[in-house]
Amino acid sequence: MNAKTYQSYLIQLTQHLSSFSIVNSDGQLLFSKDTQLECLSTSRLVSFQIVKKYLKPKPLDLIILNDPENGGFGLTKIIFVACLSENLNLIWHEDLGVVDFKIPPTPLFEGNQKNSFVWSALVDNHPDSALLKTFFERQKSKLDSILSQKTYVQAISLAKNQTTWLKASQEIFENQFSNKALGSSECSYKTSGQQLIKLKLIVEEKQNIRLLTLDFTNTNIATDYSAASHVVESGLIQKIIQFYQIENFFSQAVLDKIKIILPPKSIVSKATSRGECNHEIQSICSQLCLFNLNLLNSQARKINLAFEASTELKFDLIFNQQIYPFSFDSKGVSLEGFESLLSKNQIGLIECYRGDQNIHLKFEVVDLSSSKLQIKSKLFPEGKEWCLKINNQIPSGRKIQLQQKDQIQIDWKIGQ
Numbered sequence: 001m002n003a004k005t006y007q008s009y010l011i012q013l014t015q016h017l018s019s020f021s022i023v024n025s026d027g028q029l030l031f032s033k034d035t036q037l038e039c040l041s042t043s044r045l046v047s048f049q050i051v052k053k054y055l056k057p058k059p060l061d062l063i064i065l066n067d068p069e070n071g072g073f074g075l076t077k078i079i080f081v082a083c084l085s086e087n088l089n090l091i092w093h094e095d096l097g098v099v100d101f102k103i104p105p106t107p108l109f110e111g112n113q114k115n116s117f118v119w120s121a122l123v124d125n126h127p128d129s130a131l132l133k134t135f136f137e138r139q140k141s142k143l144d145s146i147l148s149q150k151t152y153v154q155a156i157s158l159a160k161n162q163t164t165w166l167k168a169s170q171e172i173f174e175n176q177f178s179n180k181a182l183g184s185s186e187c188s189y190k191t192s193g194q195q196l197i198k199l200k201l202i203v204e205e206k207q208n209i210r211l212l213t214l215d216f217t218n219t220n221i222a223t224d225y226s227a228a229s230h231v232v233e234s235g236l237i238q239k240i241i242q243f244y245q246i247e248n249f250f251s252q253a254v255l256d257k258i259k260i261i262l263p264p265k266s267i268v269s270k271a272t273s274r275g276e277c278n279h280e281i282q283s284i285c286s287q288l289c290l291f292n293l294n295l296l297n298s299q300a301r302k303i304n305l306a307f308e309a310s311t312e313l314k315f316d317l318i319f320n321q322q323i324y325p326f327s328f329d330s331k332g333v334s335l336e337g338f339e340s341l342l343s344k345n346q347i348g349l350i351e352c353y354r355g356d357q358n359i360h361l362k363f364e365v366v367d368l369s370s371s372k373l374q375i376k377s378k379l380f381p382e383g384k385e386w387c388l389k390i391n392n393q394i395p396s397g398r399k400i401q402l403q404q405k406d407q408i409q410i411d412w413k414i415g416q
């Protein structure tokens with residue numbers, strides 16, 4: 001089988017998944033696709049290695065977990081590890097808002113048979129058992145659909161086909177690599193708490209070996225502001241893959257050319273229990289990476305340009321365990337589920353104005369049930385006033401318990 005056919009099989013097998021990773025039995029990445037901001041490639045690979053170490057998955061097993069290495073994006077992110085064959089595994093994730101407890105690597109299905117003990121403990125005894133049942137059965141149905149494509153599973157599993165694919169993806173990456181500049185570039189960012197995150201990028205070729213090194217040496221030791229290393233790595237790798245336009249050929253052959261140095265217990269390598277700063281720090285590090293790559297390949301690279309983080313605000317509104325992600329950045333605004341919240345009378349619109357470059361939004365909490373606002377990322381230029389207010393006050397923390405009649409106001413300038 002040639003590499004083009006192998007790639008088409010990969011695409012056909014996973015056409016209904018938006019973000020996922022496929023690995024062989026040794027944990028080598030065969031292909032990964034990232035279309036979201038959470039649970040990216042490295043986080044999925046970490047999850048697989050945890051499952052492999054403790055459970056040694058067998059064909060048709062479906063294993064779940066959340067909070068890999070005590071520092072994921074939150075307990076609501078359920079990660080699925082499915083063993084498709086002796087030499088093929090699939091990892092993806094889905095959100096389930098009613099989960100607020102840790103799930104260690106747990107076999108939900110073994111050899112295509114429901115694990116009755118796990119199902120009873122995890123699903124049947126949960127207050128929202130009907131919701132959990134529907135959720136897990138939907139994921140199992142998704143897996144069954146993939147497993148039914150036996151021709152693709154068998155072909156993708158064959159070691160000789162994997163070798164052909166990995167060699168081809170490496171050659172394509174090297175071609176893309178050769179079209180970009182070599183050298184080094186470094187920049188840094190000081191957080192609102194005056195903590196330093198410093199990144200040096202080295203792109204080199206020695207004895208026909210091409211390597212990218214991202215070195216965070218001299219980044220400050222973490223206090224209460226840090227992110228898990230696999231979260232930071234995922235964001236960095238995503239930027240590299242996009243920059244070198246290798247998204248359709250992202251495999252272990254590409255990963256092996258990327259070296260990331262994260263000082264132990266630093267801002268960029270210390271997991272926290274709920275990963276509250278993961279989005280923000282991942283965004284900062286990703287922007288630092290892209291800045292260095294662009295500067296290195298720019299005609300103006302000899303000019304001493306200073307790094308400035310792009311303005312960003314991301315938060316979740318949570319009603320009845322349902323998560324509604326709101327995102328504001330320099331390119332635009334995303335209010336996922338806002339109209340649904342209005343139609344369900346969970347919030348009431350007070351003011352709304354959108355111009356060419358700015359948006360003003362003000363709404364009130366109507367729902368009597370428990371509701372929360374959780375800030376995931378808040379990057380603003382130094383000296384800029386907060387653009388998010390609750391009852392006309394700047395929120396003091398990242399997790400805010402909302403009450404009925406609380407008013408939330410956002411004033412955002414696009415392109416700032």
